[in-house]
Amino acid sequence: MLGASNTAAETCAPDVSVAIVHDWCPAFRGGERVLSELCRLFPAVDVFTLFDFLPPDVKADHFANATFHTSPVNRLPKVEKFYRSLFFLCPFLIEQFDVTGHDVVISSSAAFARGVLTRPDQPHLCYVHSPIRYAWDEQFSYLAQGRLGFGPMGLLFRYLLHNLRTWDTRTAHGPDVMLANSTYVRARIRHIYGRDAEVVFPPVAVDEFDLVVDKDDYYVTASFLAPYKRTDLVIRAFGAMPHRRLVVVGEGQQSRTLRALAGPNVSFTGYLPRRDYIAMVAQARALVFAGCEDFGIALAEAQACGTPLIAFGRGGARDIVRPFGAADAPTGILFEHQTVAAIVEAVEHFEGNRRSMAPEACRQNALRFSADRFRREIREAFFRTLAIHGTGAPLASSPRMPR
Incomplete structure (x- = not known):
């Protein structure tokens, strides 16, 4: 695996400073496997994520080349038990990550990561796991499962989800290139955001x-x-x-x-x-x-x-x-x-x-779903994103983030 990682890093322009923004890391599941493979494409990378509860052994095995940055809320006592209830704060919190000193931004987004603030001349590649499930067509299912009708709490949640949809729509055109993890998600992206996306299936080990x-x-x-x-x-x-x-x-x-x-x-x-x-x-x-x-x-x-x-x-x-x-x-x-x-x-x-x-x-x-195929297709999308801004090489005018 190490040899494959080095080859990928050489292909993906090792002199480019890259920020990867991921919603949150509660455990090492499907989204975090995608994040791990994205990190393998570069010799060193900064990962910005709202919450990080990954144990040290997982970090050592899958993110040895990554430096993690979390939101201030990650330091709250026992936040791992209630972080999902803070969804209404997450758009604000994701916008507080300063990635403007990096050459390129890659977001791995099932909800908020795509909305990170970038410079107009900063290439932004977004891998979409899904538009926010509970804010759009599945809102009614989630509310029903939570037994949230039209009482005070139900109305509050509906209003918060309405605001989340407004933010989600406003940030939909930030990325230069948008990838979908399935044809189903591609259809949802087209329906909700009015954008087309290329399908790149997630990596399966x-x-x-x-x-x-x-x-x-x-x-x-x-x-x-x-x-x-x-x-x-x-x-x-x-x-x-x-x-x-x-x-x-x-x-x-x-x-x-x-x-x-x-x-x-x-x-x-x-x-x-x-x-x-x-x-x-x-x-x-x-x-x-x-x-x-x-x-x-x-x-x-x-x-x-x-x-x-x-x-x-x-x-x-x-x-x-x-x-x-x-x-x-x-x-x-x-x-x-x-x-x-x-x-x-x-x-x-x-x-x-x-x-x-x-x-x-x-x-x-x-x-058909191998990690090698995933890395190859992500590399192609990465260079296509750079080309939109007229460069296939490091953006020398950009300051480097201190490590």
Whole structure:
């Protein structure tokens, strides 16, 4: 990996001073894997992020060349327990990062990072994980899950989200080049911001996964246990199929609620170390997912070890799954409705046709999402962003940020 990083750094103009702005780093999940790969493209980089809760060993493994800068709010006591509730402050806080002394800005944005203040002559490349989910079309789902109607608290949240939409729209045309992590996000960018974006799929660490052909008899669902992941639907579906076994991998704010829903055929592992997580997914008969992901790195990881997918057919799953009945060498089943009945039907359909979805085909499918491909496409977008400002070399007139 080190050799690949050095090659990437040479290709991406090592004399250019780069600031990477990322919303926040609560844990090393999909967004942070993207951030890690972005950092690998440069010999040294400044990372600006609102909140940073990454442990030292993760920093050493994935961000050895990065210097992290956080917002003042990151120093509040126990902020890791309530930082999400500070969303209404985040536009203001992201605008307080001074990146104007860098040659180039790269933002990795699922919410706020794109709105960082830049100079007019400063190249800005933005990788969009998603427009702000809870501020736009999914506002109503989030409010319903939080039981926020039209009482005083509900009205306050609706007003704060209205203000967030205004800010989000105003900052949408700041980046010179905008990349989307899936065709679904590209469509959302076009609908919300009126901009086109090139699709660059996130990096999947396919080399960490070995192909496993002999599968166990259990199904698995794996994610951060948040409401929008809809793990509740998967658990209820397996409650209607007591003869089939489900393993739920992950922790989150819904952990206690979901455990209360589960029958005796559903077990929970909680958070698993990386090696155990890979083994659990690799040996599963299929991974079942009922949420609408912007991309869904966990889905692509399952394919990398030869595990078929049974997934809701909206969002990034449509980029990942080669659906049975609609593609050669199929790698999974897509269901069209987020309902218990649709999941049950999809699982039974999979059982009747699972020998048509070969582990080898799943593995081959996942190779489309390799980290090498991601770095190559980001390098191309990086130089295209520089070219917009008439340079493919360091911007010598720009002052360097002190390290």
